Amino acid sequence: MLIKVVNPNTSREMTAVIEHAALTVAAHSTTIEAVTARMGPASIESHYDEALAVPGVLAEISGADGYVIACFGDPGLDAAREVADGPVAGIAEAAMHAAAFLGRGFTVVTTLARTAGRAWDLVDRYGMSRLCRRVRACEVPVLEIALAEKAVTEECRAAAAKDGCDAIVLGCAGMADLAARLTAELGLPVIDGVAAATLQVQSLVTMGLRTGSRHEYAPPPPKPYTGPLAEFGA
Amino acid sequence: MLIKVVNPNTSREMTAVIEHAALTVAAHSTTIEAVTARMGPASIESHYDEALAVPGVLAEISGADGYVIACFGDPGLDAAREVADGPVAGIAEAAMHAAAFLGRGFTVVTTLARTAGRAWDLVDRYGMSRLCRRVRACEVPVLEIALAEKAVTEECRAAAAKDGCDAIVLGCAGMADLAARLTAELGLPVIDGVAAATLQVQSLVTMGLRTGSRHEYAPPPPKPYTGPLAEFGA
Amino acid sequence: MLIKVVNPNTSREMTAVIEHAALTVAAHSTTIEAVTARMGPASIESHYDEALAVPGVLAEISGADGYVIACFGDPGLDAAREVADGPVAGIAEAAMHAAAFLGRGFTVVTTLARTAGRAWDLVDRYGMSRLCRRVRACEVPVLEIALAEKAVTEECRAAAAKDGCDAIVLGCAGMADLAARLTAELGLPVIDGVAAATLQVQSLVTMGLRTGSRHEYAPPPPKPYTGPLAEFGA
Amino acid sequence: MLIKVVNPNTSREMTAVIEHAALTVAAHSTTIEAVTARMGPASIESHYDEALAVPGVLAEISGADGYVIACFGDPGLDAAREVADGPVAGIAEAAMHAAAFLGRGFTVVTTLARTAGRAWDLVDRYGMSRLCRRVRACEVPVLEIALAEKAVTEECRAAAAKDGCDAIVLGCAGMADLAARLTAELGLPVIDGVAAATLQVQSLVTMGLRTGSRHEYAPPPPKPYTGPLAEFGA
Amino acid sequence: MLIKVVNPNTSREMTAVIEHAALTVAAHSTTIEAVTARMGPASIESHYDEALAVPGVLAEISGADGYVIACFGDPGLDAAREVADGPVAGIAEAAMHAAAFLGRGFTVVTTLARTAGRAWDLVDRYGMSRLCRRVRACEVPVLEIALAEKAVTEECRAAAAKDGCDAIVLGCAGMADLAARLTAELGLPVIDGVAAATLQVQSLVTMGLRTGSRHEYAPPPPKPYTGPLAEFGA
Amino acid sequence: MLIKVVNPNTSREMTAVIEHAALTVAAHSTTIEAVTARMGPASIESHYDEALAVPGVLAEISGADGYVIACFGDPGLDAAREVADGPVAGIAEAAMHAAAFLGRGFTVVTTLARTAGRAWDLVDRYGMSRLCRRVRACEVPVLEIALAEKAVTEECRAAAAKDGCDAIVLGCAGMADLAARLTAELGLPVIDGVAAATLQVQSLVTMGLRTGSRHEYAPPPPKPYTGPLAEFGA
Known part of the structure; x- marks a missing residue:
């Protein structure tokens, strides 16, 4: 089985972190193929x-x-599901669904506060409104997150102490390395979405399941595309 | 006041329909500036x-x-709100909000059934779950919708007869021309989102209001972009 | 186009504030006709x-x-929609819908805390549960609100500082005068419902739309009314 | 204990039906005091x-x-709670809450379809969205309902057969007489709100409980009222 | 009329408290028959x-x-409804429904914080999400609650002062004795579920109503049961 | 890794079906240890x-x-999570979460219609209200389901044809054998919860995650138990 793990940003350093989390x-x-957006x-x-x-x-x-x-x-999750020849999972999606099996509530610890709105959108979309207690931000830029272990740890510690949550969801692929240590240190499950999504996709493939394609997720009607994105058209 | 009305597809014929609806x-x-995506x-x-x-x-x-x-x-509505120097409205957003003032429930009449999922996503996002009765599809491709007046009319007639709705929301910019005639013919308000969004933006500008930019909708942090999309980076 | 702006209380001073906001x-x-309840x-x-x-x-x-x-x-919004010969908007309704175009969340700043329950009822009715962050009260009686600019300003400042909101909705027609100054001063959109509702009704009339009257909002069946309210019957 | 049962319309015949249901x-x-609105x-x-x-x-x-x-x-339920010197219950409120103890879902059988929107409003307000399966209308005017036993029975029979409901809520005080017979005949609980509300109020008084008046339901601030409604002011 | 009040734990002291509350x-x-689980x-x-x-x-x-x-x-509420030959009410269910008639919001004051999750489950199941402001815990074990009047009183006082609630729901049958005194002392309705459920069942029996048994709550299909629970089978 | 798969009923034939699904x-x-309730x-x-x-x-x-x-x-899912020394998953829970990755909506095909209420309870509890389109029943008793392949197939076919669903969730462990064939035959993913839950638990153990036990899911306070259930006490 080949699972492609796509890093949507163009940073190869982050791809390496992601690849390691998936391989683990x-x-x-x-087989894990970790790729960086071109x-x-x-x-x-x-x-x-x-x-x-x-x-x-x-x-x-x-x-x-x-x-x-x-x-x-x-x-791009919905669009990817239309064109993929196998199941697709996002890391927020997979992490939140995993958290749902681990208790009554989770807190998300993410990078910048300005992205919390998007996290709440996903909480709602994935049916997690009753589960998500809080979205906390470390206010560390994405590309510095690998160096910000202390800030992430502190925010997770605050979540464990104050939010009454049973689990913590790490809100950035760049935090993947930290999940195991934080789980041990804080005494509650800390979830890395890269691992969760990799296992989710592996499980779906094992069961022989992929996105239903009879309706909304049928392959898109082919048509001409113009300009720098012409390669995406038919 | 200058309002830019953006047609997200590359069809100039549709831009002409949109421009006319906004100007009306x-x-x-x-001043209305109708533009076609490049x-x-x-x-x-x-x-x-x-x-x-x-x-x-x-x-x-x-x-x-x-x-x-x-x-x-x-x-692109959220992203546009981050970078715009004035208020932004989507036509689904504006049409549904207008419908909320016109009764207890509306039906959306759209093009292809496969897009109904997206319509329901927006219904939910805009807080319209209690209002939206049904999303109906004509099964006419977007670029043929201008020629499909009969199919649209029939689906609207079915909505009026069977859905118990107080209003109809037209689910494609290409249907803009039909709203006035259908309103008169069916005896219930039929809403074109292009007109609704143009007036909504005009109203917000008149009140001196634009997207709040203290949090999530602050200008994006500038950074390098790579490949065919390099023009969007800093 | 003639828009009638009805002040539901019997204070002519407040009608004057309302009229000014609508005319602006x-x-x-x-044409704006501002009337005081008799x-x-x-x-x-x-x-x-x-x-x-x-x-x-x-x-x-x-x-x-x-x-x-x-x-x-x-x-009286629902009842007014049954009997009106054109569209009707309430100022809470119009202000909240306008706020929905301006960001992810708003705070309402109102007069007395005891009215917050009604505000939350409307938040719910208008589908704004995800948007409304908080209802704050100045604890200033309605007829003194025009003199209480400082208290309103302070509560709005607190909302901007603490609620993480992208917009503020003023929760009393008597605050209409303050919106422009507060918008400028606080650096986030502050919405007066009188202006918002006037423009909303003007937009609906421009589009040729009024409340759908095929079902719930059909004209009420005429019948005898008794006592001091006999004038309302048939 | 004295319970006042208020018929909000001016029909004495309906008050007699109501009084009988409460007394039963x-x-x-x-002591039951049934009064007709003046x-x-x-x-x-x-x-x-x-x-x-x-x-x-x-x-x-x-x-x-x-x-x-x-x-x-x-x-007038909220307003009545502010001014009452004891607990207050509406018949829709009491009937729906009673139905919640009798199964997973109920259907409302009411008079005119145009009032269904109000019924749904109350369903939502009382937290009954998951319970209410359907609102059915007999299309019989309120003052003729006492003579329309057959139409009501037929609609209840349709509810029992098609809606998968465990209970039926009668949607008009004028139907109070029919509950016992319909319960026996249809083999599922049919609830009259007048009886339900009378017993609910009796229970609350027995427990020494009335509306909490520390916040929203405190007595209204006294003030002058004008015109035909001057009697309601201070 | 005979109402059986079942204490689900095996403590006879608690059954005595429960019996007293029901009899009052x-x-x-x-006739009240209070029984202790065997x-x-x-x-x-x-x-x-x-x-x-x-x-x-x-x-x-x-x-x-x-x-x-x-x-x-x-x-066991759902299962009891399947096998009971009359209506069944739980004390959380009855207390929350009673609270719904007494204002816009209630706080639950319960024993141990670890049970709050179950309380929130019931809040949601009974349609009380908009009403329940907070679940507070005294952190007193259930069998010591009768001796912990001070701790319960303090938590109720905190609820009255800080939660903006109109009523308090006592979250343990062992607190039944305290409701009347707390109602008087705190100036807001404090609800004991044992009293509320007893009156609710009495009201339903008075109206001739019991759980609808045409669908989900029909008597369970009989079948063999094995092991220590064999007595429950057919 | 040892995963214990518990059949909650006492039928060994069903345990064999379950074991096979997990092993596959x-x-x-x-290592899979399939056990039958004693x-x-x-x-x-x-x-x-x-x-x-x-x-x-x-x-x-x-x-x-x-x-x-x-x-x-x-x-017993919540109780099991309190006492388990590792993660726990229910088959309804796991099947619905898996379905969430496979499209916008699923239909549940279950045994008896009288159990549909419980299925809807779980849909709601697991945050799947927007995803679950319908719960269909074959009206086949649980212990005959292995012989009722035709009835299950027909109901699944009806779901695929009429419900607009992207996936089907099999609503009984006894249907586990049918998932692969139905997926192939119907052209949409058909999910067996036994396989889904086994893989979910395997994934959680692989990530080193188990139920958070700092709050609600801490080990239960030990205490005496009486009667046939005395073995469960301390």
Whole structure:
């Protein structure tokens, strides 16, 4: 089984973190192909960045048995499901669903406060309104998150102490490395979405399931595309 | 006052329909600038098309007092609000909010059934769950909708007869021309989102109001962009 | 176009504030007729006052192209829609819908805390539950609100600082004068419902739309009325 | 214990039906005082009628240990709670809450389809959205309902057969007489709100409980009232 | 009329408190039979205890006109409704529904914080999400609650002062004795679920109503049961 | 890794079906221990059966790395999470969460219509209200479901044709064998909860995650238990 894990931003350092997280949990028989978006923003820290990261994500959705979109905003998830030849999971989606099995409530610890609105949108979309207690921000830019272990730890500690949550969801692919240590240290489950999404896709492929394509997620009608995005058209 | 009305697809014929709808309702002192996306799909009929229409929309968000995104999926709305120097409205958003003033329930009449999922997403996002009775599809492709007056009329007639709705929301910018005739013919308000959004933006500018930018909708942090989308970076 | 703006309480001073707010935003071609309720309470500060202000509102719903109910409880809105010969908007309704175009969340700043329950009822009714962050009260009686600019300003400042809101909705027609100054001073949109409702009704009339009257909002069946309210019967 | 049961319309025949329903269930030690509104509409069949029935209801809210508002729209309930010297229940409110103890879902059988919107409003307000399966209308005017036993029976029979409901709520005080027979005949609980509300108020008084008056339901601030409603002011 | 009030735990002292609360409010013509579960946990302080208290509850559901389940988790309520020959009410259910008639919001004051999750489950199930302001815990074990009057009083006082609630719901049958004194002392209605449920069942029996048994609540299909629970099978 | 898959009813034939489904998807390094409840009902077809199956489930929750509760009502899930020394998943829970990754909506196909209410309870609890389109029943008793392949197939075919769903969730552990064939035959993903829950638990154990136990899911306070259930006490 081949799972393609797509980093929607163009930072190769973050792709390495993502690849490591996926490899750590995947079955021996599963091959992980971690790829970096070939177009778009260096990091995703706004609706603008996220919207413009989507073409780079969609360009990677082919050639595997399943796909992970490894940015906590789950950019392009619906569109990817239309064109993918296997199941697709976003890391926010997979992390929140995993948290649902681990208790009554979770807190999201993310990078910048300005992205909390998007996190709440996803909470709502994924049916997690009763579960999500709070979205906390470290106010660390995405590309510095790997160096900000202390800030993330402190925010997670605050969540454990004050939010009455049973689990913590890490709100950035760049935090993937921290989940195991934080779980041990804080005494509550801390979830990395890259691992969760990789295992989710692996499970769906194992069960022989992919996105239903009889209605909304049927392949898009082909048509001409114009300008810099012409490659995406038919 | 200058309002830019952006057609997110690349069809100039549809831009002409949109421009006419906006001009018909705008105040004498309001200038309408209708523009066609310079990149992206010829029409928007899937999540894939919609996601890839967003760069073309965002490229147009500058130089006016307010902006209308004239496709019923409201592509790029959040991102546009971050970068716009004035208020922004989507046509689905404006049409549904207008419908909320006209009765207890509305039906959306749209093009293809496969886009109904997106319509329901927006219904939910805009707080319209109690108002939206049904989303009906004519199963006419977007670029043929101008020629499909009969199919649209029949579906609206069915909505009026069977859905118990007080209003009908037209689910495609290409249907803008039909609203007045259908309102008269069916004896219930039929709402064109292009007109509704143009007037909404005009009203917000008149009140001196634009998107609050202290939090989520602050200007995006500038950063490098790579590949065909490099023009969007800093 | 003639828009009748009805002040549901019997205070002419407040009608003057309301009239000024409506005139400031209305188009040149729109005539504003601001009227004071001829019966009912001097101000509306309880469910009791509000219920008993409704007959005074309904007595004014005739003779115009559209109607604004200029009290933040939107008293009599459903009944007015049944009898009006044009669209009707309440100021809470119009202000909240306008706020929905300006960001992800708003705070309402109102007069007395005891009216907050009604504000939350309307938030819910208008589908604004995800948008409304908080209802704050200045604890200033309605008829003193014009003199209480400082208290209103302070509460708005607190909202901007603490509620994470993108916009503020002023929760009393008597605050209409303050919106422009507060918008400038606080750096976020502050919405006066009188202006918002006037423009909303003007927009609906421009589009040729009025309340759908095929079902719930059909004209009421005529019948005898008894006692002091006999004038309302047939 | 004295419970005042207020008929919000001015029809004495309906008051007699209401009085009988209340007397049938009240404890021996409870006195029922059934009163007819002294002002307002002959029957309540629209938002307009309902709004204008409220003054007649409020004029009766004094002099008892508890109060029942015996019209299915529960007109004036919030205002009555502010001024009452004991608990207050509406018949829609009491019937729906009773139904909640009797199964997973109920259908409302009411008079005119045009009042269904109000019924749904109350369903939502009382937290009954998951319970209410359907609102059915007999299309019989309120004052003819006593003569329309067959139409009501047929609609109840249809509810029992098709709606998968565990209970039926009768949607008009004028149907009170029919509950016992329908319960026996249809083999599922059929609830009359007059009985339910009378017992609810009796129970609350027995427990020594009345509306909390520390916040929203404190007595209204006294103030001058003008015109035909001057009697309601201070 | 015979109402059986079942204490789901095996503590006879608590049964005595429960019996007293029921007797205080029941009509003279109503006989109260308070029974103690013959199997299960000494007190209910976890999901585990609650699940294992259910067989003891179900063993008592026969031989009366109506039934009260006198533990705030309402253990076994659905199953009891399937097998009971009369209406059944849980004390959380009855207390919350009573609170709904007494204002816009209530706070629950319960024993251990670890049971708050179950209280919120019930809030949601009973449609009380908009009404329940907060669930407060005294952190007193269930069997010590009768001796912890001070702790309960203090938590209720905090609720009255800080939660903006119109009523308080006592979250343990062992607190039944305190309701009247707290209501008087705090100046807002404090509700004991045992009294509320007893009166609710008495009212339903008075109206001739019991759980609808045409669908989900029909008698369970008989079948063999194995092991220590064999007595429950057919 | 050892995963214990608990059949909550006492039918060994069903345990065999369940074991096979779990073994088919588990990793080579995962050991599946399928156990049959030692007490309780022969099958679960009512709230009564389900409540009384819980002790038999809880008696099995020890000695493994993770646990699956293999009955579509997810009996005893909360209690199991309190006492388990590893993650726990119910098959309804796991199947619905898996379906959430596969499209916008699913239909549940279950055994008896009388259990649909429980299915809807779980839909709501798991945040799946927007996803679940319909719960269909084959009206086949649980222990005959293995022989009722045709009835299940027909109901699934009806779901695919009429419900507009992207996926089907099989609503009984006894249907586990049918998922693969139905997926292939119907052209949309058909989900067996036994496989889904086994993989979910395996994934959580792989990530080193188990139920958060700092609050609600802490081990229950030990205490005496009485009667046939004495073995469950301390």
